[in-house]
Amino acid sequence: MSQYVLELKGITKIFPGVKALNRVQFQLKPGEVHALMGENGAGKSTFIKVITGVHKAEEGEMFLNGTKVDFKGPRDAQAAGIAAVYQHPTSYPDLTVTENIFMNHEIKKNGLIRWKEMNHEAKKLLDQLDADFKPTAEMGSLSVAQQQMVEIAKALSTQAKIVILDEPTAALTANESEKLYRIVDKLRDDGVSIIFISHRFEDMYRLATRVTVFRDSQYIGTYKVDEITNAELIKQMVGREITDLFPKPDVTVGAEVLKIENFSRTGYYKNVSLHVRAGEIVGLTGLVGAGRTEVVESVCGITKADSGKVYLNGSEIRIKNPTDAKNLGIVLLPEDRQKAGLILEWGLGRNVTLPILRKFVKNGMINENEERSLSKRLLEEVDTKAVTIFDPASSLSGGNQQKVVVAKALAQDNMKVVIMDEPTKGVDVGAKAEIYAIMGELAKQGFAIIMISSEMPEILGMSDRIYVMCNGSVTGELKRDEATQEKILEYAMEKNAKEKRTVNKEGVN
DSSP states (O other): OOSOSEEEEEEEEEETTEEEEEEEEEEEOTTOEEEEEOOTTSSHHHHHHHHTTSSOOSEEEEEETTEEEOOSSHHHHHHTTEEEEOSSOOOOTTSBHHHHHTTTSOOEETTEEOHHHHHHHHHHHHHHTTOSSOTTSBGGGSOHHHHHHHHHHHHHHTTOSEEEEESTTTTOOHHHHHHHHHHHHHHHHTTOEEEEEOSOHHHHHHHOSEEEEEETTEEEEEEEGGGOOHHHHHHHHHSSOOSOSSOOOOOOOOSEEEEEEEEEETTTEEEEEEEEETTOEEEEEESTTSSHHHHHHHHTTSSOOSEEEEEETTEEEOOOSHHHHHHHTEEEEOSOIIIIIOOTTSBHHHHHHGGGGGGGEETTEEOHHHHHHHHHHHHHHTTOOOSOTTSBGGGSOHHHHHHHHHHHHHTOTTOOEEEEESTTTTOOHHHHHHHHHHHHHHHHTTOEEEEEOSOHHHHHHHOSEEEEEETTEEEEEEETTTOOHHHHHHHHTHHHHHHHHHHHHTTOO
């Protein structure tokens, strides 16, 4: 009997002109949570698709419980007890949870679908995961976390004994991530072996006993989680030491650029006041749902505040729409870069120049040479890794897509304020360091920067000052030298605690 439920040796996968995997290896033990880490483009996604039968490797061998297997397609992998849950759930939003769980393997008798039996089985699977929704609910009505739960239930419905989770926490709140951790713990205790792919070190430390690192399509090594430090792991992932992940430059802070005074919008935020000065990086944090994004969206004219004032360089301004904000020099880099920051089918160059395209129009024609020259210069300035400016934005990694969004902001020559909403969300550690370096360079150039983030290390590492929000209000302001994780969490939960104390005094539980 093999000590591994899954073992891959010398796996090589070649696409036209690209070696996506180069003789990689991997071993998964029974009932183990094994983390797989590496930068974007390291080969992790291709590796998953080899395991699940989507891609066939040109070289190498795969073994299940010591027996060599050769999958002809995904159905073979599913029949062998392997299932994958991807970062972006591949669901049918207009169908019910039950229909999504049993898609392509419905329970039938005499050619007819047994709906009552399927709903009953779906409920049993959801109960196993402590789900708080019904199997008859429409998939499109569920949150991202709930949809991932359905995908896990779908995997279990096929009697999977090996489950691959691909960046499952990337779009989850801290509470949702903790619930997912408990589900993974339960699956492991039930004997399921799990490959957990993530950029987040906290996922690895919380769940895994071993971690395998890929870099540049190659196998680098497998390590015991409790025997490798963060610094060592980063070095293995990026191929170099990152001595200072948060390269915060010393900048002489200038005059106040943007001030928000008593900003309110019913149901979203109330009496929010904050300011940012030239060359300053101001962190805006708090638990998800605190109202951070909603405040800056109103500042940028995406939504309208009910009351309050906005000042730019000391003068009150009125912003009715995003064009007004752009013309005044206030630029927002949105949290969801793929949906709100880029047109994925377009080339990188046109994405960069889109906000200022009229600048290149002469006699009804676009001067493409000027446009391309500017976009190429800006993309090089932020060190975007791409072959040409004509590459579609969809072809880039998350970190490089974020760099394109930054280049797009830099194209606006009147920019004064840069608002970055979760700037490193879903990017690997190497790309994070590069984005922080860009942020520091913008501060040195005198731009006023507001950084919204849920990641405590980057809030503490990059901010000159920090505003903390809770339930739509600013509950605290901290200078860099007085900010700690404990103080931020105290402010982030302060209003909840106060409300709880008030309720308890009134004798209501």
